[in-house]
Amino acid sequence: xxxxLFFIAAIGALGGAIGVIxxxxxxxxxxxxxIHLFSLAVLFLLLTSAFVAAAQxxxxxxxxxxxxxxxxxxxxxxxxSAWEPIPGQRFLAPLLGIVLFVExxxxxxxxxxxxLDTHGPHVSTGFGNPAAIGRLLLEKFLLPFEASSIxxxxxxxxxxxxASRNKETT
Amino acid sequence: MNITWYIVLSSLLFATGVLGILIRRSPMVxxxxxxxxLNAGNLALVAFSRMVGNGQGxxxxxxxxxxxxxxxxxxLGLIVAIFRRKLPLNVDDLRExxx
Numbered sequence: 001x002x003x004x005l006f007f008i009a010a011i012g013a014l015g016g017a018i019g020v021i022x023x024x025x026x027x028x029x030x031x032x033x034x035i036h037l038f039s040l041a042v043l044f045l046l047l048t049s050a051f052v053a054a055a056q057x058x059x060x061x062x063x064x065x066x067x068x069x070x071x072x073x074x075x076x077x078x079x080x081s082a083w084e085p086i087p088g089q090r091f092l093a094p095l096l097g098i099v100l101f102v103e104x105x106x107x108x109x110x111x112x113x114x115x116l117d118t119h120g121p122h123v124s125t126g127f128g129n130p131a132a133i134g135r136l137l138l139e140k141f142l143l144p145f146e147a148s149s150i151x152x153x154x155x156x157x158x159x160x161x162x163a164s165r166n167k168e169t170t
Numbered sequence: 171m172n173i174t175w176y177i178v179l180s181s182l183l184f185a186t187g188v189l190g191i192l193i194r195r196s197p198m199v200x201x202x203x204x205x206x207x208l209n210a211g212n213l214a215l216v217a218f219s220r221m222v223g224n225g226q227g228x229x230x231x232x233x234x235x236x237x238x239x240x241x242x243x244x245x246l247g248l249i250v251a252i253f254r255r256k257l258p259l260n261v262d263d264l265r266e267x268x269x
Contacts, residue, residue: 002171003171006171006175010175010179013179013183014179014182014183014186017183017186017187017190017206018186020190020199020202020203020206021186021189021190021193021194021199021203026196026198026199026202029198029199029202030202033202033205033206036206036209037209040209040212040213043176043179043213044213044216046171047176047216047217047219047220048220049216049219049220049228049231051228051232052212052216052228052231052232052235055232055235056212056235059235059239060205060209060235060238063239064205064238064239064242067242067243067246068198068202068242068246071198071246071249071250072198074250074253075198075249075250075253075259089192089193090193093189093192093193094189094193096188096189096192097185097186097188097189097192098185100184100185100188101181101182101184101185104181104184104185105177105178105181108177108178108181109174109177109178113221115173115221115222116172116173116174116177116221117172117173117174118172118173118221119171119172119173120173120220120221120222120223121222121223122223123220123223127223127225128219128225128228132225133225133228133229133232136225136226136228136229137229137232140226140229141226141229141233144233145233148233148236148237151236151237151240152236152239152240154240155239155240155241155243155244156243158243158244158247159243159244159246159247160247161247162244162247162248162250162251163246163247163250163251163254165254
C-alpha cells in the first residue's frame with residue numbers, strides 16, 4: 001500500500017516538474033507546479049511529517065501559487081523566441097542535467113550512510129505533528145525562527161518598493 | 171519504502187530544476203524552476219530527518235519554505251518592475267549588467 005502510494009506521488013511529482021519546464025505558456029507551468037507540490041505533500045505524509053505536508057499545501061499551493069497566477073495574468077504569457085545565444089544549448093543542457101543527476105545519486109548512495117536502506121527507526125505517534133515542530137521551533141530554534149520573521153518582513157517591504165510606480169525614473 | 175528511494179527522487183527533481191533553468195528564458199519559468207530545486211532540497215531534508223528519527227530536519231524544511239516564499243516575493247516584484255519599464259521579459263535580452 002505504501003509502495004503504491006509512493007510511486008503514484010513520485011510520478012505526480014516528476015510529471016509536474018517536467019510539465020513546468022516543458023510547457024510553452026507560463027500559466028500551464030504554474031498549474032503543473034501545483035500538481036508537483038501536492039504530490040510532494042503526499043510524500044511528506046509518507047515520511048510521517050504531517051506539519052510540513054500541511055504547510056506545503058497551505059503556504060505553497062495556497063498562497064505562493066496564487067501570487068504566481070496573479071503575476072502571470074498581469075504580465076501575460078508571451079512565447080519564447082527560438083533564437084539561441086549559445087549554439088547547441090538545447091542538446092547540451094539535457095546532457096548536463098543527466099550528468100548532475102548521476103553525480104548526485106552516486107554522491108549520496110556511495111556515502112557510508114548505512115541507514116539509507118532502512119525505513120528509518122521506529123518513531124512515536126507524535127513525530128512530526130504540529131506540537132512537536134512548534135516545540136522545536138520555539139525552544140531550540142528560536143533565533144532562526146525570529147530571523148526568518150524579520151526576513152519575511154524585509155522581503156514584503158522590498159517587493160512593495162520594487163513593484164511600486166517610481167515617478168522619478170519613468 | 172526505503173529512504174534511498176526518496177533521496178534518488180529528490181536528486182532527480184533537483185536535476186529537472188537545473189535543466190529548466192538551463193533551457194528556459196522567461197524569468198517567470200526560471201523562478202518556477204528555482205522552486206523545483208528548493209522543493210527537492212526540502213524532500214531530501216525531510217527524508218534524512220525520518221532516517222535519523224529526529225524532528226530537527228523538518229524544522230529546517232519549514233525555514234527553507236519561508237526562504238522560498240521571500241525569494242518568490244522579491245523575484246515577482248522584479249518581474250513586475252521589468253514589465254512596467256516596458257523591457258523584454260527574456261533573460262537573453264536583459265544583458266546590461268553583463269561585463
